[in-house]
Amino acid sequence: MERLRKTLKKIDQKGYKAYKEIQGKYQFSSFTLFIDHVQGDPFASPSKIRVVVPRNRTEIKAKWTDQKYRKICCEDFIARKVHKELIGLQNRIKGSGKSGVIMIDRPNQKVIERTAVQISDQFITICLSVGLPAHGRRILGKEAEKIFFCIIPEMLKKSVYDIREKDIQRSVYLMDQQQTIRKYMKKNGLISFIANGAILPRESGISDKPLKKGVIPFRSPKELEISIPVPHRNTPITGMAIRKGITLIVGGGYHGKSTLLKAIEQGVYNHIEGDGREFVLTDETAVKIRAEDGRSISKVDISPFIGKLPYGKDTKYFTTENASGSTSQAANIIEMMEAGAKTLLIDEDTSATNFMIRDFLMQELIAKKSEPITPFIDKVDLLKQDYDISTILVMGGSGDYFRVADCVIKVEEYLPYDVTKEAKRIAKANPISRKNEGGHQFGIIQERIPLANSLNAQKGNKHKINVRGRYHIQYGKSDIHLLHVEQLIDDSQTRMIAEILFYLERNNILSKKMNVQQILNFIEEKIEKEGLNSISSHKGHPGELARPRRYEIAAAFNRLRTLKCI
Numbered sequence: 001m002e003r004l005r006k007t008l009k010k011i012d013q014k015g016y017k018a019y020k021e022i023q024g025k026y027q028f029s030s031f032t033l034f035i036d037h038v039q040g041d042p043f044a045s046p047s048k049i050r051v052v053v054p055r056n057r058t059e060i061k062a063k064w065t066d067q068k069y070r071k072i073c074c075e076d077f078i079a080r081k082v083h084k085e086l087i088g089l090q091n092r093i094k095g096s097g098k099s100g101v102i103m104i105d106r107p108n109q110k111v112i113e114r115t116a117v118q119i120s121d122q123f124i125t126i127c128l129s130v131g132l133p134a135h136g137r138r139i140l141g142k143e144a145e146k147i148f149f150c151i152i153p154e155m156l157k158k159s160v161y162d163i164r165e166k167d168i169q170r171s172v173y174l175m176d177q178q179q180t181i182r183k184y185m186k187k188n189g190l191i192s193f194i195a196n197g198a199i200l201p202r203e204s205g206i207s208d209k210p211l212k213k214g215v216i217p218f219r220s221p222k223e224l225e226i227s228i229p230v231p232h233r234n235t236p237i238t239g240m241a242i243r244k245g246i247t248l249i250v251g252g253g254y255h256g257k258s259t260l261l262k263a264i265e266q267g268v269y270n271h272i273e274g275d276g277r278e279f280v281l282t283d284e285t286a287v288k289i290r291a292e293d294g295r296s297i298s299k300v301d302i303s304p305f306i307g308k309l310p311y312g313k314d315t316k317y318f319t320t321e322n323a324s325g326s327t328s329q330a331a332n333i334i335e336m337m338e339a340g341a342k343t344l345l346i347d348e349d350t351s352a353t354n355f356m357i358r359d360f361l362m363q364e365l366i367a368k369k370s371e372p373i374t375p376f377i378d379k380v381d382l383l384k385q386d387y388d389i390s391t392i393l394v395m396g397g398s399g400d401y402f403r404v405a406d407c408v409i410k411v412e413e414y415l416p417y418d419v420t421k422e423a424k425r426i427a428k429a430n431p432i433s434r435k436n437e438g439g440h441q442f443g444i445i446q447e448r449i450p451l452a453n454s455l456n457a458q459k460g461n462k463h464k465i466n467v468r469g470r471y472h473i474q475y476g477k478s479d480i481h482l483l484h485v486e487q488l489i490d491d492s493q494t495r496m497i498a499e500i501l502f503y504l505e506r507n508n509i510l511s512k513k514m515n516v517q518q519i520l521n522f523i524e525e526k527i528e529k530e531g532l533n534s535i536s537s538h539k540g541h542p543g544e545l546a547r548p549r550r551y552e553i554a555a556a557f558n559r560l561r562t563l564k565c566i
Helices: 002-011 016-022 068-092 141-158 165-187 257-266 325-339 360-365 380-387 399-403 420-429 491-506 516-530 550-558
Strands: 024-027 032-037 047-054 117-119 123-130 190-195 202-204 207-210 225-228 237-243 246-250 280-282 286-289 297-300 318-320 343-347 390-394 407-412 415-418 465-467 472-475 478-481
Touching (some): 068 141, 123 141, 165 225, 165 280, 246 380, 257 280, 257 286, 286 325, 297 325, 325 550, 380 390, 407 420, 465 491, 491 550
Parallel strands (some): 246 390, 286 343
Antiparallel strands (some): 190 237, 190 280, 225 237, 297 318, 472 478
């Protein structure tokens, strides 16, 4: 501790690069400080430090971390508390550039595994980013001393050391209830559950916080209502159950169809108390599917949906640098099946029309031999039959889907109604001559093996991997665009995806000739056994990382324009 103080005094007013002298480990009375990386300039990305606290000096008891999901919950709770305290403390530091900035990777409305806080049996590690103070490019040693000797100890005192059992109990109990519902869903063939009283609308298109004014709480139709017993409360949680199969969400424009689907889509994650969607839970393998004009595709077998194209172009190993709406949507489905998805979520608003439906009149005008696309309506039942894949589909423009749906939910003024019987009656009373073009089987999913030279982070004489927000990774000379990967919910997940790609490259994993699903299994098993840190390319502080699902990893991998498969 005194060694750090002496070093800061020695380098005070020197050039900024002299800060490199403080890298290392320092023992304080209530914590251990690791300064892992020092920024080279006051305007550069902040320095990386770790603060390690003995667990036995806190109120975090063994029972709160006895299961993986509870441990993640406690880490999330601490990260939120640390962030709250840092907001009020860091304005004390003077300087230019990023001087005095002290940050933790702040969680959002969801609870996901992060590197920001890591709890082991003996220690609690808090990873921070710190802007070391300077005036111009001269070191402000006394201001830096405030950070390490005043602000960080005070932050720990008001956050980690101030946590009481009753504080963390609410969060852990909520997670227990969410996990209980998820287990119930798997056991009883449900793919989504939306609790009565849930608040589904968000503040705005750029805010994930709940809308507070004029909102209509969710209320299940009686026909679809179930009650699920959960721990830590005397009464069960009641809400709408969506079962395996084909569920159609219908209704007029602006009545809340897409809002309901969006909530279902986000239900693959657990939400914090007060979000409004605490008990909106969805099959964790559910994936949002949409059209994505312009994306690249590498040897994906889209033949179940699209037959031979003009000029004899084969679709069993379909490759393109610039996919159309229909080919991209077909590839998105096949790729997610390849990754292991068991539920598809589709909104007609973000789908290619010719991929979703081909009505009787169009069939009469354009013969099947002249139309390579087999519409989704003719394959959705075969997905269920052959692969046990369910679909939840928002559809306001085609009643033809009434015939294939197992359940039809009408949304009117943000409230759902079960209209399955009525939809089936209408379909029966209005027979059409539309021909089913899907055949008797969905088709075989061809396994792809990515080649080792698919990944190359080299640009010039060094590796170049930049993450620019949530939706853009620069990987070497290639750009990966993720704007339409709608269940990617945090910048830190994107940083983790970039780290995963680089891990695969630097360890030459692709040379083992594993197929896509085997690669995803390998990554998930490594993270499960060794933690997120095991993937990071950084020593000590792993960086601001959060765990992505295998489906978002696969989505990024498939959008890598240098991807080559056999």
